[in-house]
Amino acid sequence: MCDKPCVFCDIISGKSPARVIMENELAMVILDIHPFSSGHCLAIPKRHVPWWHQMTEEENAALFTLAHRAANKLMKIFGSDFICMYARGKRIPHTHIFLIPSHEGDVLDRFYNAMEKFQEAPKELSRIASPESLDEAAEKLK
Ligand SMILES: [Zn+2]
Incomplete structure (x- = not known):
């Protein structure tokens, strides 16, 4: 949780709705509501961490374990060429890893x-x- 309003903290606390795909003790994968492609997901830590490199090793392992699992599921379900992954986090200062089913072109x-x-x-x-x-x-x- 954090002091300032945060859309991801609100989702994690259950205050705001989200399409939760999978979760573990420290992280969660949700469907992005502004997708680049069908199945576009976001992997987020449950603790409010502004930048991905500020996560603890445990949070990092939990988040990337879920991201890996979700990416393989996305490949299977959406028949993508690959899953584009990136983390920027400037617009919403709560770490979120983009997992985007991608096709050439x-x-x-x-x-x-x-x-x-x-x-x-x-x-x-x-x-x-x-x-x-x-x-x-x-x-x-x-
Ligand atoms: Zn937050």
Whole structure:
């Protein structure tokens, strides 16, 4: 639970309705009400955690175990090419992992194709893609 109004905390507490697909002690998978494709789900921790990297190891394991289970179910039920997974969380500051059944050429596929082309275009990004910059970033992370 959290002090500020949060749509996901309201769902977890039962205050707001949701189409719950599966849950465990620390996490839950619900159907997204604004789907990119049929079956689009969100995996959320039951504790209010703004960013996914702030979850405990136990929450992380619980959330990704459910996400993995849901992704395999989505593949089977919706016959997707793959399940797109991402976490941004800027609009709703309660960790949510997008699980989106995806097919080649669908809305999300076209979006990511455009973004990948964009990723290689800007000059400011080419600077950090130089071998020296990549070596420096890798060295900092080791
Ligand atoms: Zn919350």
